[in-house]
Amino acid sequence: MDPAVVTPDERPRPQVTLAVFEGPLDLLLHLVRENELSIWDIPIALVCDQYHKKLQEMEELDLEIAGEYLVYAAWLLVIKSRMLLPRREEEQGDPRQELVDRLLAYDKVKRRASELAGLDELRRGMATIAVHAPVQPRDDELVLEEIDVVQLAGALREVFDRHQREHPPVLELEPMRFSVREKIYELYELLQEQRTFPLLSHLLTRPDRLESVTLLVAALELVRLRTATAHQRDPFTEIYLTPTGEPLPTEGLSDG
């Protein structure tokens, strides 16, 4: 007959300590001592009654009684009833035997625990000496256990940074996307359509700076070729291109 306390159920149950007792075995040992009983011949009826009385007191104090106490309460009743039945010694052992074994085993645990408590009391204030050594491990000595992931990541970062410092990005030249010759023709077309062309506005509204620059060079080229003239009323105001009537020469156009 095994009480439910030995189920391999490992779910934590609410920790309930009743009065000063660690559990039903602790309470039973207390009752044995209090009544100065011999553990080898426990008057089970007396202990059973006192045990139940104790549980009642706990209930009156509104203490939640842990399941283990109830299991032992039931077990005590079983033993008590068996004691009342006539039995033949040679066939069945004493119905109290298992309870006695458990009480003795638990008493042993308590004695050992009290030895450990003494040592704990004596020693828990001790601290291991650790003088901080001024000498760090040599740099070339790789102490792997002292390196964690964060340090490793930091070292990698440093390598990347140094690599970047020592290898600055190369100056990249983009391929020419606009040609002056193309822009000259473009401007020339525009000048044919309208007599006076607002060059500055046109330049400033180009989405691409490179295109604006190419257009400016093309405009200067048109002026050099005397196909157009440029004029401006005041500094920073609009620059107008006006065709001179000269046709665009087919030779000598800048290829840039």
Add this chain to the structure above:
Amino acid sequence: MAEREQLAAVCEAILAVAGEVVPVETLAQAAGEGTTAEEIEAALELLRSRHEGATSGLLLERVGGGWRLATRPELEGVLRSFLGIRSRARLSQAALESLAIIGYHQPITLPEINFLRGVNSAGVVRTLLERKLVKVAGRKQVVGTPLLYRTTKEFLIHFGLNDLNELPQPEELDATAGETVSGP
């Protein structure tokens, strides 16, 4: 004799910077070629007696399978107030009982601990695991394969034991144990 003095000084310095329990073999290796464990043991005994004789705030002890330098337990209060920390919580009765069971019956499973104590001890064992006084040591090959628990080196150091054979045997001291259950 001068050589032993020299070895004692070496051991003392090593133990001071080690900050943990150092096995005799490690000390012998560090002391240099040809130093035997016996020579180290003799030097450590000399050192221990010197610490005991003098009014030193430190002591040397053999614990957890090696040797360590530690502060004297009676100086706890002074050190706590210097460091500005509160006293460490005493181990509860439940924790001590569970530790006693694991210490003397290891490796042992939780259901067995529960059975011996008469109450569920899952929470207590978890606390002991957190405090590194016990560790998981595999599973028992029975139905449910419950975890097996063992005590740690930290356990030995905490209770001042060199190995598990040094666990106190209170029943040996008390010849009447088993006859009657007397008060503690």
